[in-house]
Amino acid sequence: MKHQKNEVIVIRNLSHFFGEGILRKQILFNINLTLKSGEIVIMKGPSGSGKTTLLTLIGALRSPQSGSLQVLGQELVGTNRRKMVKIRRQIGYIFQGHNLLECLTARQNVQMSIELHNNLSSEEAKQKSIAMLEAVGLGDRVEYYPHNLSGGEKQRVAIARALVSHPQLVLADEPTAALDSKSGRDVVEIMQRLAKELGSTILIVTHDNRILDIADRILEMEDGRLRVNHIPKAS
């Protein structure tokens, strides 16, 4: 299968199992999916449908077992740990819990992501982190510790951290789950705006029906199968 330049994720016949022996349970069944550059895609589905498993496979956080899974032109099936770590650095992650480092300020948390790409001086990295925090509307919270930020603010720091290195692919798992509707809405709109500016592809796993309208495409997972693959009505 040839990789095309504008295809960020190409998945063919991906199946995944948990457990060993008689406890072995199939979680994903023959997933086929292609995500194009710049697309914002939302994946819905009930708990236990396998959507988080799929997300962790795409994010190179878990080793895929069979089929084909190409992320940013790299085949992940049968790859080694070192390549997986390299792929991770090219992906922006936004987690359900913000997962910020409590001992670091907002700016330092963002800077941790920049430091993975070893080409900026510390002053440049600092400036870039501050600029990114300003872009998510936290210009006045730069030196705050997560402890002193609200839920929505923390999630915005997490977005700044995920996007500061201009990743081609952003993966988000329930980014609005812990937020009230207003903060949740702000968070996804910031994600949408920045991703459009940077040309990033975004894959969001969510239960939150209020944010479906930002998606270019909505996928639905059920019992480990990708059921529907439809374009939302223009709202």
Add this chain to the structure above:
Amino acid sequence: MKIPLSWLQLSHEKVRLFVAIAGITFADVLMFMQLGFRDALFDSSTKMHKTLEGDLFMLSSQSDSTAFSSRFSRRRLYGIAGIKGIEYVTPIYIGSADWKNPELGNTRRIFVYGINPLYSTLKLPGVEQNIEKIKFPDVVLFDRLSRLDFGPIAQNYQQGKTVVTEVSGRKIRVGGLFSLGTSFGADGNIITSDINFLRLFPNRDPGLIDMGIIKLEPGVDRDLILKTLQTKLVDGDVQVFDFDGLIVHEKKYWQTRTAVGFVFTLGTIMGFIVGIVIVYQILYTDVADHLPEYATLKAMGYTDLYLLGVVFQEAIILAIIGYLPSVSLTMLLYFGAANATGLPIAMSATKAITVFVLTGVMCAASGAISVGKLRTADPADIF
């Protein structure tokens, strides 16, 4: 400069950091005290050696400690006297005899040193002034720092009384006092001439001595002569040391062949283990508490090696900042202990470095144990 995550992680939780430092300081002070007492006791066992006036020292090859020395033929000592560069050689006889307490009449073992009064073999206050007296028959010098069980010898002597008692059944007179002090081996000491010594020990062969002192001519290369002698005497029944070698030889006996060395070494190891447990607790809790954060870093693309580095840096930082207060605290305790026990207990560069290295090893070991927990930071779990 990259963000110093290890330091920020540690300093973020002030209480935990304080407890960690207190724990390491405690472990360090424990080690310092054990080493301090051990060194002090070993130092006391080499007190006599430190007063010897000589450049090189000959012992029997069988001899581990002068407190229980084996004897060797004095011909071995006189045999080398002709070597160019040697000014003179002089033997020391050492033995223990029964000293009769002149007041109570009971006896106790006392150390007897027999020296040639023509040479100032022992640089001790009191010996040089009184050296003429031991040329008289059956006159000895008594150590005023001996245990009190030997009787009120020093008081009586200082009051001008004639102090007469029996050593090994032979009547002697105390002709003067000196200050050496007790050690592991000796509760008390007397010094007399070689001739008087042999009178106290009539069964001893005058040809067998316990130690030989070798005095070199001024300006002679001591190391060269030592090498010459060691080559000359190889496979022989005697061994030759310079001063440092003699001290090491004597201390080694107490360190390795007696329970004393073992007890304090064990104490030091205990302190070391306590330290490992404390640092491990701190690091383990730190890793466990930050597991989701570490998993997040892994998901972002940080390597396991980076996280190992963070934990080890934390260990080293803890080692350093826990060590520093322990030094000043120890010096305070040494001062108090020295006053209370009279032992020569003091801080030394060797102890400071030893404990610092032990602290480093202690923290690194705890780090190595607690990184096992890091492996459970699975980035797949955080989505």
